[in-house]
Amino acid sequence: MEHLADAPAPVVTCDELVIRYGDLVAVDGLSFRALSGEVVALLGPNGAGKTSTVETLEGYRKASAGSVAVLGLDPRRDHASLVPRIGVMLQRGGVYPMLGPSQVLHLFANYYDDAEDPDALVDLVGLGGVQRTPWRRLSGGEQQRLSLALALIGKPEVVFLDEPTAGVDPEGRVVVREIIAGCRRRGICVILTTHELAEAERLADRVVIIDHGRKLAEDSPAALAAGTADGSIRFTTEPGIDTGALVLAMGDGVGVDEESPGSYRLRPPPEAAIPTVVANLAGWLAERGLALGDLRTGQSLEEAYLAITGSAGTSDAPSGPGLDGRRGQRAGRRSPR
Amino acid sequence: MRPLLAQLRVEVTMIFTNGETLFLTLGIPVLFLLFFSGVHVLPTGTSHPVDFLVPGILALAVMSTAMTALGIGTGFERGYGVLKRLGTTPLGRPRLLGAKILTVIGVELVQAVVLVLVGLTLGWSPGRSGSGGVLVGVAVGVMVLGTIAFGGIGLLLAGALKPLVNLAVVNTLFVILLLLGGMLIPLAKLPGWLADLSKVLPASALADGLHASLGSGTAVSGRDWLVLGFWAIAAPVVAGLTFRWE
Numbered sequence A: 001m002e003h004l005a006d007a008p009a010p011v012v013t014c015d016e017l018v019i020r021y022g023d024l025v026a027v028d029g030l031s032f033r034a035l036s037g038e039v040v041a042l043l044g045p046n047g048a049g050k051t052s053t054v055e056t057l058e059g060y061r062k063a064s065a066g067s068v069a070v071l072g073l074d075p076r077r078d079h080a081s082l083v084p085r086i087g088v089m090l091q092r093g094g095v096y097p098m099l100g101p102s103q104v105l106h107l108f109a110n111y112y113d114d115a116e117d118p119d120a121l122v123d124l125v126g127l128g129g130v131q132r133t134p135w136r137r138l139s140g141g142e143q144q145r146l147s148l149a150l151a152l153i154g155k156p157e158v159v160f161l162d163e164p165t166a167g168v169d170p171e172g173r174v175v176v177r178e179i180i181a182g183c184r185r186r187g188i189c190v191i192l193t194t195h196e197l198a199e200a201e202r203l204a205d206r207v208v209i210i211d212h213g214r215k216l217a218e219d220s221p222a223a224l225a226a227g228t229a230d231g232s233i234r235f236t237t238e239p240g241i242d243t244g245a246l247v248l249a250m251g252d253g254v255g256v257d258e259e260s261p262g263s264y265r266l267r268p269p270p271e272a273a274i275p276t277v278v279a280n281l282a283g284w285l286a287e288r289g290l291a292l293g294d295l296r297t298g299q300s301l302e303e304a305y306l307a308i309t310g311s312a313g314t315s316d317a318p319s320g321p322g323l324d325g326r327r328g329q330r331a332g333r334r335s336p337r
Numbered sequence B: 001m002r003p004l005l006a007q008l009r010v011e012v013t014m015i016f017t018n019g020e021t022l023f024l025t026l027g028i029p030v031l032f033l034l035f036f037s038g039v040h041v042l043p044t045g046t047s048h049p050v051d052f053l054v055p056g057i058l059a060l061a062v063m064s065t066a067m068t069a070l071g072i073g074t075g076f077e078r079g080y081g082v083l084k085r086l087g088t089t090p091l092g093r094p095r096l097l098g099a100k101i102l103t104v105i106g107v108e109l110v111q112a113v114v115l116v117l118v119g120l121t122l123g124w125s126p127g128r129s130g131s132g133g134v135l136v137g138v139a140v141g142v143m144v145l146g147t148i149a150f151g152g153i154g155l156l157l158a159g160a161l162k163p164l165v166n167l168a169v170v171n172t173l174f175v176i177l178l179l180l181g182g183m184l185i186p187l188a189k190l191p192g193w194l195a196d197l198s199k200v201l202p203a204s205a206l207a208d209g210l211h212a213s214l215g216s217g218t219a220v221s222g223r224d225w226l227v228l229g230f231w232a233i234a235a236p237v238v239a240g241l242t243f244r245w246e
Helices: A050-057 A079-085 A101-111 A118-124 A140-152 A170-185 A197-203 A221-227 A243-250 A274-287 A301-311 B002-017 B019-038 B049-079 B082-086 B093-121 B136-158 B163-180 B192-198 B202-216 B222-242
Strands: A012-021 A024-034 A039-043 A065-070 A086-089 A158-162 A189-194 A206-211 A214-219 A233-236 A255-260 A263-267 A295-297
Touching: A012 A050, A024 A050, A024 A065, A024 A206, A024 A214, A039 A050, A039 A170, A039 A197, A050 A065, A050 A158, A050 A189, A079 A086, A086 A140, A101 A118, A101 A140, A101 B002, A118 A140, A140 A158, A140 A170, A170 A189, A170 A197, A189 A197, A197 A301, A206 A221, A206 A301, A214 A221, A214 A301, A221 A301, A233 A274, A243 A255, A243 A274, A274 A295, B002 B019, B002 B049, B002 B093, B019 B049, B019 B093, B049 B082, B049 B093, B049 B136, B049 B163, B049 B202, B093 B136, B136 B163, B136 B202, B136 B222, B163 B192, B163 B202, B202 B222
Parallel strands: A039 A189, A039 A206, A086 A158, A158 A189
Antiparallel strands: A012 A024, A012 A065, A206 A214, A233 A263, A233 A295, A255 A263
């Protein structure tokens, strides 16, 4: 498919979307757009309103207020003309439990006028070895990859992936990432939800951080990370080093904290040259025969996320991969702005 | 057409490769027919129990396919999110429903052929208790109404209850209607109040209609038509109004 280079029209538009369930406001004035070939991640803790938003774009739910459009169509009013052009991966389930990957992909291929080759797709998502195994006996990761394949079978222009890597093992994640990268290359617009920061950072061109149904930030992962960066340098070595001596050795205005045993944060003054600070640090450690483990300047999306959600006054800031049930674990590490 | 045929093929495959469904739709009716025509423990009130059993078990077969197999299958598809997922494919609800209806009809045809053949082998003589003639067209009409009524009941429950609750309710209902519906035990053998209750249920109207048209070759009573007609309209309408796809 050829794409016009000039003035790309948004493929997905979400404008001041509000979704209420009775008294509960699940989505509260959310706006974002996505273009062809763009991967947009909706990132937030469980209950942030990600699935409600995606299901409104898919036509499952009605907007209480605001508007959504996909490929210029209304997902509910124009349902019949829209569904052949979109691909959907539900958060869970959605497949006949008794059918194997090959059978269900062939079935779905028959729903579309122009579908991908089911056999090629089985191999693409790495399910060739289990293509006759009933869905209910597949592992969680295999089920997810089959759902992903089903989202792609109809050669969609937009795909909606609700938690595509949830429950997927590391090798499966590589497959999922490659497939999403392939979608981007072919000009498919990908809207995905995740509560895993590392996945959003790896997969998405743009991240929309949502909590309590509101957008807290929207940018590329790198820009988000840079936007809240405070110039800290983090490193690991033995626990309990003499931070007082390190401060003296580093000179003017450098602060040092041991954030957790063996994990340290250097806070150089704004005018300091980071390479010089790192060189001094490395020299000081070498003199004392101390190891240098992780060393990182700048910050990750995770730290940016915590800074953003923290400054928005939310109490349940999630952390690293699998943040379910580990909410607020690192609440004490919010970066100052 | 291609989506409908593909869906139909998968629906039929799922029925005929699922052991539980096969047992329910073919195993139980054939076993009942073999067992009770050989072991005369049921108060069928005839010297040829098979004459009473074949029409009654045909009614049972309709109930097992249209209500139990369709309802349980659809309930699980709903529970597994299959119905929801199909909602964002070009298949569409009319073709999904069409494939399910055609599947039910197909299964019932297989059941009817098998049960009639087994019955004839066991010495069933259609219309023996009457003039010797049978009203096949009337029997088919009764079965169509019964299928619509029981299909509506099955979908009504499948669209409202959680899959496992649905499974339990549908199976319980199946056993109750089997015992009270005049399929194996004539209504005359039930206590009066229970027989009166049973007469307004689709099971006894269906069984009674088949006993009349195939057993004695006599006309189906107006009350049976009325009861079947009521359920064939009410159950699908309520199912359509209350069905939740997720």
